[in-house]
Amino acid sequence: MRKGLSPATQPRPRPAKRERKGTAEARLQAAIRELKDIKAALDEHSIVAITDASGKITYVNDKFCAISKYSREELVGQDHRIINSHYHPKGFFRQLWTTIGRGHVWHGEIKNRAKDGSIYWVDTTIFPRLNGKGKPLQYVAIRTDITQRKADEAALHRFTGDLAEKNKELEAIVYTISHDLRSPLVNVQGFSRQLARACEQIKSTLTHSVGRASPMVELQAPLEVAIPQALRFINASVNKMEQLLAGLLRYSRAGHVVLNIRPLDLNTLLTEILAAMKFQLDQAKAEVQIEPLPSSLGDRALVNQVFANLVDNAVKYRDPTRPLHIKVSGQIEAGQVLYAVTDNGIGIAPEHQAKIFNIFHKLDPDASSGEGLGLAIAQRLLERQKGKIRVESRAGSGSTFYLTLPKVGDESIIATP
Amino acid sequence: MKRSAPTILIVDDDEGHAILVRENLAAGGLNNPVEYFRDGQAVLDFFFKPNPDRGVEKGRVYLILLDIRMPKVDGIEVLRRIKLDPELRKLPVIMLTTTDDLREVDRCHQLGCSVYIQKPVDYDKFAEAIRRLGMFMTLLLVPTVNSR
Secondary structure (H helix, E strand, C coil), rough: CCCCCCCHHHHCCCHHHHHHHHHHHHHHHHHHHHHHHHHHHHHHCCCEEEEEECCCCEECCCCHHHHCCHHHHCCCCCHHHHCCCCCCCCCHHHHHHHHCCCCCCCEEEEECCCCCCCEEEEEEEEEEEEECCCCEEEEEEEEEEEEEHHHHHHHHHHHHHHHHHHHHHHHHHHHHHHHHHHHHHHHHHHHHHHHHHHHHHHCCCCCCCCCCCCCCHHHHHHHHHHHHHHHHHHHHHHHHHHHHHHHHHHHHHHHHCCEEEEEECHHHHHHHHHHHHHHHHCCCCCEECCCCCCCCEEHHHHHHHHHHHHHHHHCCCCCCCCEEEEEEEEEECCCCEEEEEEEECCCHHHHCHHHHCCCCCCCCCCCCCCCCCCHHHHHHHHHHHEEEEEEEEECCCCCEEEEEECCCCCCHHCCCC | CCCCCCCEEEECCCHHHHHHHHHHHHHHCCCCCCCEECCHHHHHHHHHCCCCCCCCCCCCCCEEEECCCCCCCHHHHHHHHHHEEECCCCCCCCEEECCCCHHHHHHHHHHCCCCEECCCHHHHHHHHHHHHEEEEEEEECCCCCCCC
Protein backbone atom coordinates (compact mmCIF):
# COMPACT_ATOMS: atom_id res chain seq x y z
CA MET A 1 0.00 0.00 0.00
CA ARG A 2 1.21 3.49 -0.84
CA LYS A 3 1.43 5.67 2.19
CA GLY A 4 1.06 9.42 2.59
CA LEU A 5 -1.11 9.87 -0.46
CA SER A 6 -3.83 12.38 0.34
CA PRO A 7 -7.38 11.76 -0.89
CA ALA A 8 -7.09 14.85 -3.11
CA THR A 9 -4.58 13.08 -5.28
CA GLN A 10 -6.71 10.03 -5.76
CA PRO A 11 -8.25 9.86 -9.25
CA ARG A 12 -11.84 11.04 -9.10
CA PRO A 13 -14.65 11.00 -11.56
CA ARG A 14 -14.92 14.36 -13.39
CA PRO A 15 -17.89 16.39 -12.02
CA ALA A 16 -20.33 18.33 -14.16
CA LYS A 17 -19.28 21.90 -15.11
CA ARG A 18 -21.75 23.74 -12.79
CA GLU A 19 -20.95 21.53 -9.92
CA ARG A 20 -17.24 22.10 -10.62
CA LYS A 21 -17.71 25.89 -10.43
CA GLY A 22 -19.56 25.64 -7.11
CA THR A 23 -16.88 23.39 -5.61
CA ALA A 24 -14.09 25.69 -6.76
CA GLU A 25 -15.74 28.63 -5.07
CA ALA A 26 -16.26 26.65 -1.89
CA ARG A 27 -12.63 25.57 -1.92
CA LEU A 28 -11.56 29.16 -2.46
CA GLN A 29 -13.74 30.28 0.46
CA ALA A 30 -12.25 27.53 2.61
CA ALA A 31 -8.74 28.53 1.59
CA ILE A 32 -9.45 32.18 2.41
CA ARG A 33 -10.87 31.18 5.80
CA GLU A 34 -7.81 29.09 6.47
CA LEU A 35 -5.47 31.93 5.49
CA LYS A 36 -7.43 34.32 7.73
CA ASP A 37 -7.08 31.93 10.63
CA ILE A 38 -3.36 31.55 10.01
CA LYS A 39 -3.01 35.34 9.88
CA ALA A 40 -5.02 35.66 13.11
CA ALA A 41 -2.75 33.09 14.73
CA LEU A 42 0.32 34.94 13.45
CA ASP A 43 -1.01 38.29 14.74
CA GLU A 44 -1.71 36.68 18.08
CA HIS A 45 1.90 35.60 18.44
CA SER A 46 4.08 37.91 16.41
CA ILE A 47 4.85 41.49 15.53
CA VAL A 48 4.05 41.75 11.83
CA ALA A 49 4.77 44.44 9.27
CA ILE A 50 4.58 44.48 5.51
CA THR A 51 6.49 46.94 3.35
CA ASP A 52 6.54 47.60 -0.36
CA ALA A 53 9.63 46.90 -2.44
CA SER A 54 11.15 50.26 -1.44
CA GLY A 55 10.73 49.51 2.26
CA LYS A 56 7.75 51.79 2.87
CA ILE A 57 5.45 50.33 5.53
CA THR A 58 2.08 49.34 4.06
CA TYR A 59 0.75 47.27 6.95
CA VAL A 60 1.43 46.80 10.65
CA ASN A 61 -0.46 44.61 13.12
CA ASP A 62 -1.57 45.62 16.63
CA LYS A 63 1.47 44.06 18.28
CA PHE A 64 3.75 46.21 16.13
CA CYS A 65 1.90 49.33 17.26
CA ALA A 66 1.95 48.16 20.88
CA ILE A 67 5.67 47.50 21.08
CA SER A 68 6.77 50.52 18.98
CA LYS A 69 4.27 52.79 20.79
CA TYR A 70 3.45 54.40 17.41
CA SER A 71 -0.12 54.43 16.02
CA ARG A 72 -0.87 52.68 12.77
CA GLU A 73 -1.36 56.09 11.09
CA GLU A 74 2.11 57.19 12.22
CA LEU A 75 3.74 54.06 10.85
CA VAL A 76 2.09 53.41 7.50
CA GLY A 77 3.91 55.30 4.75
CA GLN A 78 7.15 55.52 6.81
CA ASP A 79 10.05 53.16 6.56
CA HIS A 80 11.63 51.26 9.46
CA ARG A 81 14.10 54.05 10.15
CA ILE A 82 11.36 55.49 12.39
CA ILE A 83 12.26 52.81 14.98
CA ASN A 84 16.01 52.74 14.32
CA SER A 85 17.94 52.74 17.61
CA HIS A 86 21.25 53.55 15.87
CA TYR A 87 22.71 50.62 17.78
CA HIS A 88 23.62 48.60 14.70
CA PRO A 89 26.34 49.70 12.32
CA LYS A 90 25.29 50.82 8.83
CA GLY A 91 26.69 47.64 7.31
CA PHE A 92 24.16 45.62 9.30
CA PHE A 93 21.18 47.06 7.45
CA ARG A 94 23.07 47.13 4.15
CA GLN A 95 23.59 43.39 4.45
CA LEU A 96 19.90 42.95 5.35
CA TRP A 97 18.77 44.85 2.22
CA THR A 98 21.20 43.00 -0.02
CA THR A 99 19.83 39.69 1.21
CA ILE A 100 16.14 40.44 0.84
CA GLY A 101 16.69 42.49 -2.37
CA ARG A 102 18.01 39.30 -3.95
CA GLY A 103 14.87 37.52 -2.87
CA HIS A 104 16.41 35.66 0.05
CA VAL A 105 14.95 35.37 3.53
CA TRP A 106 16.81 37.38 6.18
CA HIS A 107 16.94 36.34 9.81
CA GLY A 108 18.49 38.24 12.69
CA GLU A 109 18.12 40.18 15.93
CA ILE A 110 17.43 43.91 15.82
CA LYS A 111 17.52 46.51 18.55
CA ASN A 112 14.82 49.14 18.02
CA ARG A 113 13.73 52.36 19.67
CA ALA A 114 10.05 52.93 20.47
CA LYS A 115 8.34 56.31 20.20
CA ASP A 116 8.87 57.00 23.93
CA GLY A 117 12.58 56.31 23.57
CA SER A 118 12.45 52.90 25.21
CA ILE A 119 14.55 50.19 23.65
CA TYR A 120 13.31 46.79 22.54
CA TRP A 121 14.91 43.81 20.83
CA VAL A 122 13.16 41.74 18.17
CA ASP A 123 14.08 38.42 16.63
CA THR A 124 13.22 39.11 13.00
CA THR A 125 12.46 37.11 9.88
CA ILE A 126 11.94 39.06 6.66
CA PHE A 127 10.30 37.14 3.87
CA PRO A 128 10.33 38.67 0.35
CA ARG A 129 7.26 38.06 -1.81
CA LEU A 130 8.51 37.78 -5.36
CA ASN A 131 6.97 38.45 -8.78
CA GLY A 132 7.22 35.97 -11.63
CA LYS A 133 10.75 37.15 -12.45
CA GLY A 134 11.98 36.66 -8.90
CA LYS A 135 11.94 40.38 -8.07
CA PRO A 136 10.59 41.32 -4.62
CA LEU A 137 7.12 42.85 -4.62
CA GLN A 138 6.68 43.12 -0.89
CA TYR A 139 8.51 42.20 2.27
CA VAL A 140 6.74 40.51 5.13
CA ALA A 141 8.56 40.99 8.44
CA ILE A 142 7.65 38.75 11.35
CA ARG A 143 9.19 39.55 14.71
CA THR A 144 9.26 38.26 18.24
CA ASP A 145 9.96 40.45 21.26
CA ILE A 146 13.24 39.20 22.82
CA THR A 147 13.93 42.24 25.00
CA GLN A 148 13.82 40.19 28.18
CA ARG A 149 16.08 37.50 26.76
CA LYS A 150 18.60 40.15 25.71
CA ALA A 151 18.49 41.68 29.19
CA ASP A 152 19.01 38.24 30.71
CA GLU A 153 21.92 37.60 28.37
CA ALA A 154 23.51 40.89 29.35
CA ALA A 155 23.00 40.11 33.03
CA LEU A 156 24.51 36.68 32.53
CA HIS A 157 27.48 38.24 30.81
CA ARG A 158 27.91 40.65 33.71
CA PHE A 159 27.66 37.86 36.26
CA THR A 160 30.20 35.80 34.37
CA GLY A 161 32.58 38.76 34.42
CA ASP A 162 31.98 39.33 38.14
CA LEU A 163 32.52 35.67 38.82
CA ALA A 164 35.77 35.61 36.89
CA GLU A 165 36.92 38.61 38.91
CA LYS A 166 35.88 36.93 42.17
CA ASN A 167 37.77 33.82 41.14
CA LYS A 168 40.89 35.82 40.50
CA GLU A 169 40.47 37.49 43.87
CA LEU A 170 40.05 34.13 45.54
CA GLU A 171 43.15 32.82 43.83
CA ALA A 172 45.11 35.80 45.07
CA ILE A 173 43.89 35.15 48.59
CA VAL A 174 44.80 31.48 48.46
CA TYR A 175 48.21 32.46 47.16
CA THR A 176 48.66 34.95 49.95
CA ILE A 177 47.59 32.53 52.62
CA SER A 178 49.73 29.73 51.27
CA HIS A 179 52.75 31.98 51.59
CA ASP A 180 51.91 34.01 54.64
CA LEU A 181 50.76 31.09 56.76
CA ARG A 182 53.51 28.75 55.65
CA SER A 183 56.21 31.21 56.57
CA PRO A 184 55.59 31.20 60.33
CA LEU A 185 55.03 27.43 60.21
CA VAL A 186 58.57 26.91 58.98
CA ASN A 187 59.79 28.98 61.91
CA VAL A 188 57.71 27.11 64.49
CA GLN A 189 59.03 23.80 63.25
CA GLY A 190 62.59 24.96 62.79
CA PHE A 191 62.96 26.67 66.15
CA SER A 192 61.17 23.83 67.94
CA ARG A 193 63.94 21.68 66.61
CA GLN A 194 66.44 24.17 67.99
CA LEU A 195 64.71 23.89 71.38
CA ALA A 196 64.91 20.10 71.22
CA ARG A 197 68.60 20.29 70.40
CA ALA A 198 69.19 22.67 73.29
CA CYS A 199 67.40 20.27 75.66
CA GLU A 200 69.55 17.41 74.42
CA GLN A 201 72.62 19.48 74.98
CA ILE A 202 71.58 20.42 78.53
CA LYS A 203 70.72 16.83 79.36
CA SER A 204 74.00 15.55 78.00
CA THR A 205 75.93 18.25 79.85
CA LEU A 206 74.21 17.39 83.11
CA THR A 207 74.72 13.67 82.62
CA HIS A 208 78.42 14.11 81.99
CA SER A 209 78.83 16.59 84.78
CA VAL A 210 77.96 14.16 87.53
CA GLY A 211 80.71 14.51 90.09
CA ARG A 212 82.27 17.52 88.36
CA ALA A 213 82.30 20.95 89.91
CA SER A 214 80.05 23.11 87.75
CA PRO A 215 78.63 22.61 84.27
CA MET A 216 77.58 26.26 84.11
CA VAL A 217 79.86 27.26 81.24
CA GLU A 218 78.51 24.57 78.94
CA LEU A 219 74.95 25.38 79.89
CA GLN A 220 75.37 29.03 79.09
CA ALA A 221 75.03 28.77 75.30
CA PRO A 222 71.76 26.85 75.18
CA LEU A 223 70.23 28.69 78.13
CA GLU A 224 71.21 32.19 77.18
CA VAL A 225 71.24 32.10 73.40
CA ALA A 226 69.56 29.17 71.68
CA ILE A 227 66.51 28.75 73.90
CA PRO A 228 65.56 32.43 74.19
CA GLN A 229 66.05 32.88 70.44
CA ALA A 230 63.92 29.84 69.64
CA LEU A 231 61.20 30.97 72.02
CA ARG A 232 61.24 34.47 70.57
CA PHE A 233 60.73 33.20 67.01
CA ILE A 234 58.15 30.61 67.98
CA ASN A 235 56.14 33.22 69.84
CA ALA A 236 56.41 35.76 67.05
CA SER A 237 55.36 33.16 64.50
CA VAL A 238 52.36 32.01 66.49
CA ASN A 239 51.30 35.65 66.93
CA LYS A 240 51.75 36.22 63.23
CA MET A 241 49.56 33.23 62.37
CA GLU A 242 46.93 34.35 64.82
CA GLN A 243 46.96 37.84 63.33
CA LEU A 244 46.66 36.44 59.81
CA LEU A 245 43.71 34.25 60.74
CA ALA A 246 41.96 37.10 62.54
CA GLY A 247 42.53 39.33 59.51
CA LEU A 248 41.21 36.68 57.19
CA LEU A 249 38.10 36.40 59.29
CA ARG A 250 37.59 40.16 59.20
CA TYR A 251 38.01 40.17 55.44
CA SER A 252 35.61 37.30 55.07
CA ARG A 253 33.03 39.05 57.26
CA ALA A 254 33.22 42.13 55.03
CA GLY A 255 31.78 39.91 52.31
CA HIS A 256 28.82 38.83 54.43
CA VAL A 257 27.66 41.90 56.35
CA VAL A 258 23.98 42.53 55.74
CA LEU A 259 23.70 45.75 53.77
CA ASN A 260 21.27 48.50 54.64
CA ILE A 261 21.32 50.59 51.48
CA ARG A 262 19.84 54.07 51.65
CA PRO A 263 20.59 57.58 50.43
CA LEU A 264 23.56 58.95 52.35
CA ASP A 265 24.42 62.54 53.10
CA LEU A 266 28.18 62.39 52.78
CA ASN A 267 28.61 65.89 54.22
CA THR A 268 27.32 64.85 57.66
CA LEU A 269 29.05 61.50 57.36
CA LEU A 270 32.44 63.13 56.76
CA THR A 271 31.84 65.65 59.54
CA GLU A 272 31.22 62.77 61.94
CA ILE A 273 34.32 60.91 60.77
CA LEU A 274 36.49 63.99 61.26
CA ALA A 275 35.00 64.61 64.70
CA ALA A 276 35.77 61.01 65.70
CA MET A 277 39.34 61.35 64.43
CA LYS A 278 39.89 64.84 65.81
CA PHE A 279 42.62 63.85 68.23
CA GLN A 280 44.59 61.99 65.59
CA LEU A 281 44.17 64.78 63.02
CA ASP A 282 45.15 67.48 65.51
CA GLN A 283 48.23 65.54 66.51
CA ALA A 284 49.27 65.31 62.88
CA LYS A 285 48.44 69.05 62.50
CA ALA A 286 46.30 68.07 59.55
CA GLU A 287 44.25 70.61 57.65
CA VAL A 288 41.14 68.98 56.21
CA GLN A 289 39.04 70.62 53.52
CA ILE A 290 35.64 69.19 52.68
CA GLU A 291 33.89 70.46 49.58
CA PRO A 292 30.11 70.16 49.24
CA LEU A 293 29.55 66.46 48.55
CA PRO A 294 26.73 64.97 46.49
CA SER A 295 24.63 62.27 48.16
CA SER A 296 24.93 58.68 47.10
CA LEU A 297 23.50 55.27 47.88
CA GLY A 298 25.22 53.00 50.33
CA ASP A 299 25.30 51.40 53.72
CA ARG A 300 26.01 54.12 56.23
CA ALA A 301 28.27 52.10 58.52
CA LEU A 302 30.28 50.59 55.68
CA VAL A 303 30.77 53.84 53.77
CA ASN A 304 31.81 55.41 57.05
CA GLN A 305 34.39 52.65 57.52
CA VAL A 306 35.80 53.19 54.02
CA PHE A 307 36.19 56.96 54.33
CA ALA A 308 37.58 56.66 57.87
CA ASN A 309 40.14 54.21 56.55
CA LEU A 310 41.20 56.59 53.78
CA VAL A 311 41.54 59.55 56.16
CA ASP A 312 43.44 57.31 58.57
CA ASN A 313 45.79 56.26 55.77
CA ALA A 314 46.37 59.89 54.82
CA VAL A 315 47.45 60.55 58.40
CA LYS A 316 49.59 57.40 58.59
CA TYR A 317 51.39 58.00 55.32
CA ARG A 318 51.87 61.75 55.65
CA ASP A 319 55.10 63.38 54.66
CA PRO A 320 56.71 64.50 57.93
CA THR A 321 58.50 67.33 56.15
CA ARG A 322 55.35 69.31 55.34
CA PRO A 323 51.98 69.99 57.00
CA LEU A 324 49.35 67.46 56.01
CA HIS A 325 46.50 68.62 53.76
CA ILE A 326 43.53 66.38 53.11
CA LYS A 327 40.80 67.34 50.66
CA VAL A 328 37.54 65.47 50.12
CA SER A 329 35.50 66.38 47.06
CA GLY A 330 32.76 64.80 44.99
CA GLN A 331 30.77 65.10 41.80
CA ILE A 332 28.37 63.14 39.63
CA GLU A 333 30.20 61.54 36.75
CA ALA A 334 29.05 58.99 34.18
CA GLY A 335 25.85 58.30 36.09
CA GLN A 336 27.65 57.60 39.36
CA VAL A 337 28.84 59.60 42.31
CA LEU A 338 32.61 59.99 42.27
CA TYR A 339 34.37 61.03 45.48
CA ALA A 340 38.03 61.94 45.74
CA VAL A 341 40.15 61.89 48.89
CA THR A 342 43.39 63.73 48.18
CA ASP A 343 46.42 64.07 50.41
CA ASN A 344 49.89 65.53 50.08
CA GLY A 345 51.60 62.57 51.76
CA ILE A 346 54.48 60.36 50.73
CA GLY A 347 52.57 58.98 47.74
CA ILE A 348 52.84 55.55 46.17
CA ALA A 349 55.26 54.57 43.42
CA PRO A 350 53.57 53.33 40.22
CA GLU A 351 54.77 49.75 40.67
CA HIS A 352 53.08 49.52 44.07
CA GLN A 353 49.77 51.09 43.14
CA ALA A 354 48.00 47.91 42.03
CA LYS A 355 49.25 45.94 45.03
CA ILE A 356 47.95 48.22 47.75
CA PHE A 357 44.47 46.69 47.43
CA ASN A 358 45.82 43.16 47.87
CA ILE A 359 45.00 41.38 51.09
CA PHE A 360 47.82 41.48 53.68
CA HIS A 361 49.97 43.61 51.42
CA LYS A 362 52.04 46.13 53.28
CA LEU A 363 54.41 48.45 51.52
CA ASP A 364 56.44 49.18 54.59
CA PRO A 365 55.74 47.13 57.70
CA ASP A 366 57.95 49.39 59.84
CA ALA A 367 56.15 52.57 58.91
CA SER A 368 52.83 51.72 60.47
CA SER A 369 50.88 49.26 62.50
CA GLY A 370 48.05 47.16 61.06
CA GLU A 371 48.05 44.01 59.03
CA GLY A 372 47.63 45.32 55.49
CA LEU A 373 43.90 44.85 55.36
CA GLY A 374 42.36 48.35 55.32
CA LEU A 375 42.28 48.93 51.58
CA ALA A 376 41.51 45.30 50.75
CA ILE A 377 38.46 45.51 53.00
CA ALA A 378 37.53 48.99 51.68
CA GLN A 379 37.57 47.60 48.16
CA ARG A 380 35.47 44.64 49.16
CA LEU A 381 32.92 46.79 51.01
CA LEU A 382 32.58 49.15 48.05
CA GLU A 383 32.19 46.30 45.57
CA ARG A 384 29.33 44.96 47.62
CA GLN A 385 27.63 48.34 47.26
CA LYS A 386 28.31 48.39 43.50
CA GLY A 387 31.06 50.89 44.06
CA LYS A 388 34.73 50.93 43.15
CA ILE A 389 37.97 52.34 44.42
CA ARG A 390 41.18 53.23 42.64
CA VAL A 391 44.22 55.35 43.31
CA GLU A 392 46.21 57.95 41.47
CA SER A 393 49.46 58.88 43.09
CA ARG A 394 52.94 60.27 42.61
CA ALA A 395 55.68 59.14 44.91
CA GLY A 396 56.74 62.13 46.96
CA SER A 397 53.80 64.39 46.22
CA GLY A 398 50.67 62.61 47.47
CA SER A 399 47.78 60.34 46.57
CA THR A 400 44.18 60.68 45.48
CA PHE A 401 41.80 57.82 46.14
CA TYR A 402 38.75 57.84 43.89
CA LEU A 403 35.59 56.10 45.08
CA THR A 404 32.40 55.58 43.16
CA LEU A 405 29.00 54.77 44.60
CA PRO A 406 25.59 54.57 42.88
CA LYS A 407 23.66 57.82 42.80
CA VAL A 408 20.39 58.32 44.65
CA GLY A 409 17.59 56.91 42.50
CA ASP A 410 19.59 53.93 41.26
CA GLU A 411 18.39 51.69 44.08
CA SER A 412 17.63 48.91 41.62
CA ILE A 413 21.34 48.44 40.82
CA ILE A 414 22.11 47.37 44.35
CA ALA A 415 19.53 44.59 44.42
CA THR A 416 21.65 42.03 46.21
CA PRO A 417 21.46 38.53 44.83
CA MET B 1 95.00 30.65 42.52
CA LYS B 2 92.27 29.55 44.81
CA ARG B 3 89.02 31.39 44.28
CA SER B 4 87.47 32.95 47.32
CA ALA B 5 84.18 31.51 48.51
CA PRO B 6 81.21 33.63 47.45
CA THR B 7 79.47 35.78 50.01
CA ILE B 8 75.93 34.54 50.34
CA LEU B 9 73.33 37.29 50.40
CA ILE B 10 70.17 36.08 52.10
CA VAL B 11 67.19 38.30 51.24
CA ASP B 12 64.13 37.34 53.27
CA ASP B 13 61.65 39.43 55.22
CA ASP B 14 61.41 36.64 57.77
CA GLU B 15 64.47 36.84 59.98
CA GLY B 16 63.69 33.42 61.43
CA HIS B 17 63.95 31.85 58.01
CA ALA B 18 67.24 33.58 57.39
CA ILE B 19 68.65 32.17 60.64
CA LEU B 20 67.39 28.65 59.85
CA VAL B 21 68.82 28.84 56.34
CA ARG B 22 72.16 30.01 57.66
CA GLU B 23 72.29 27.28 60.32
CA ASN B 24 71.48 24.57 57.85
CA LEU B 25 73.98 25.84 55.32
CA ALA B 26 76.59 25.66 58.05
CA ALA B 27 75.39 22.19 59.00
CA GLY B 28 75.95 21.23 55.35
CA GLY B 29 79.56 22.28 55.69
CA LEU B 30 79.34 25.68 54.09
CA ASN B 31 81.45 28.33 55.81
CA ASN B 32 80.91 31.19 53.41
CA PRO B 33 80.37 34.68 54.74
CA VAL B 34 76.67 35.48 54.90
CA GLU B 35 74.92 38.84 54.77
CA TYR B 36 71.29 39.25 55.68
CA PHE B 37 68.80 41.68 54.06
CA ARG B 38 65.28 42.05 55.35
CA ASP B 39 63.63 43.25 52.16
CA GLY B 40 64.24 43.84 48.49
CA GLN B 41 65.04 47.51 48.90
CA ALA B 42 67.90 46.71 51.30
CA VAL B 43 69.65 44.40 48.83
CA LEU B 44 69.09 46.83 45.93
CA ASP B 45 70.72 49.52 48.05
CA PHE B 46 73.61 47.13 48.69
CA PHE B 47 74.23 46.90 44.94
CA PHE B 48 73.08 50.23 43.61
CA LYS B 49 73.67 52.62 46.53
CA PRO B 50 76.62 51.04 48.35
CA ASN B 51 77.98 52.90 51.36
CA PRO B 52 81.21 52.33 53.31
CA ASP B 53 79.42 50.21 55.94
CA ARG B 54 77.61 48.02 53.57
CA GLY B 55 77.85 47.65 49.85
CA VAL B 56 79.06 45.64 46.94
CA GLU B 57 82.86 45.34 46.67
CA LYS B 58 84.74 45.10 43.44
CA GLY B 59 86.45 41.83 42.78
CA ARG B 60 84.32 39.86 45.22
CA VAL B 61 81.98 37.01 44.43
CA TYR B 62 78.35 36.94 45.50
CA LEU B 63 75.51 34.53 45.40
CA ILE B 64 71.95 35.63 46.14
CA LEU B 65 69.29 33.64 47.97
CA LEU B 66 66.12 35.54 47.24
CA ASP B 67 62.63 35.29 48.73
CA ILE B 68 59.72 36.59 46.63
CA ARG B 69 57.00 38.05 48.81
CA MET B 70 58.60 40.90 50.69
CA PRO B 71 57.52 44.41 51.60
CA LYS B 72 58.76 47.52 49.76
CA VAL B 73 60.41 45.76 46.83
CA ASP B 74 59.57 42.12 46.19
CA GLY B 75 61.95 39.41 45.02
CA ILE B 76 60.70 39.46 41.44
CA GLU B 77 61.56 43.13 41.15
CA VAL B 78 64.99 42.56 42.72
CA LEU B 79 65.63 39.76 40.24
CA ARG B 80 64.51 41.95 37.34
CA ARG B 81 66.74 44.84 38.39
CA ILE B 82 69.78 42.60 38.89
CA LYS B 83 69.31 40.89 35.55
CA LEU B 84 68.97 44.26 33.80
CA ASP B 85 72.39 45.34 35.01
CA PRO B 86 75.16 44.40 32.55
CA GLU B 87 77.56 43.48 35.34
CA LEU B 88 75.31 42.15 38.10
CA ARG B 89 73.39 39.92 35.73
CA LYS B 90 76.25 37.40 35.97
CA LEU B 91 75.42 36.73 39.61
CA PRO B 92 73.70 33.46 40.39
CA VAL B 93 70.28 34.15 41.90
CA ILE B 94 68.59 31.31 43.73
CA MET B 95 64.91 31.89 44.42
CA LEU B 96 64.11 30.41 47.81
CA THR B 97 60.48 30.93 48.67
CA THR B 98 57.45 29.33 50.27
CA THR B 99 55.26 29.60 47.16
CA ASP B 100 55.14 26.94 44.52
CA ASP B 101 52.90 28.80 42.07
CA LEU B 102 53.99 27.51 38.66
CA ARG B 103 53.43 30.88 37.01
CA GLU B 104 55.77 32.42 39.54
CA VAL B 105 58.40 29.75 38.82
CA ASP B 106 57.96 30.50 35.14
CA ARG B 107 58.28 34.20 35.62
CA CYS B 108 61.46 33.91 37.66
CA HIS B 109 63.10 31.71 35.07
CA GLN B 110 62.05 34.07 32.33
CA LEU B 111 63.66 36.90 34.22
CA GLY B 112 66.81 34.82 34.50
CA CYS B 113 66.97 33.24 37.94
CA SER B 114 69.49 30.39 38.21
CA VAL B 115 67.49 28.04 40.41
CA TYR B 116 64.03 28.08 41.98
CA ILE B 117 63.55 26.19 45.22
CA GLN B 118 60.46 25.98 47.37
CA LYS B 119 61.06 26.10 51.10
CA PRO B 120 59.45 22.95 52.43
CA VAL B 121 57.14 23.56 55.41
CA ASP B 122 58.14 20.27 57.00
CA TYR B 123 61.30 21.14 58.86
CA ASP B 124 63.22 17.92 58.16
CA LYS B 125 62.68 18.46 54.48
CA PHE B 126 63.53 22.13 54.87
CA ALA B 127 66.81 21.30 56.60
CA GLU B 128 67.60 18.65 54.03
CA ALA B 129 66.84 20.99 51.11
CA ILE B 130 69.06 23.72 52.51
CA ARG B 131 71.90 21.26 53.28
CA ARG B 132 71.77 19.97 49.72
CA LEU B 133 71.58 23.49 48.41
CA GLY B 134 74.74 24.20 50.41
CA MET B 135 76.52 21.25 48.81
CA PHE B 136 75.32 22.37 45.41
CA MET B 137 76.61 25.85 46.05
CA THR B 138 80.09 24.55 46.82
CA LEU B 139 80.17 23.23 43.25
CA LEU B 140 79.27 26.53 41.66
CA LEU B 141 81.86 28.66 39.97
CA VAL B 142 80.72 32.18 40.60
CA PRO B 143 82.02 35.13 38.57
CA THR B 144 83.42 38.16 40.32
CA VAL B 145 81.75 41.54 40.15
CA ASN B 146 84.10 43.86 38.28
CA SER B 147 82.61 47.28 38.31
CA ARG B 148 79.39 49.10 38.28
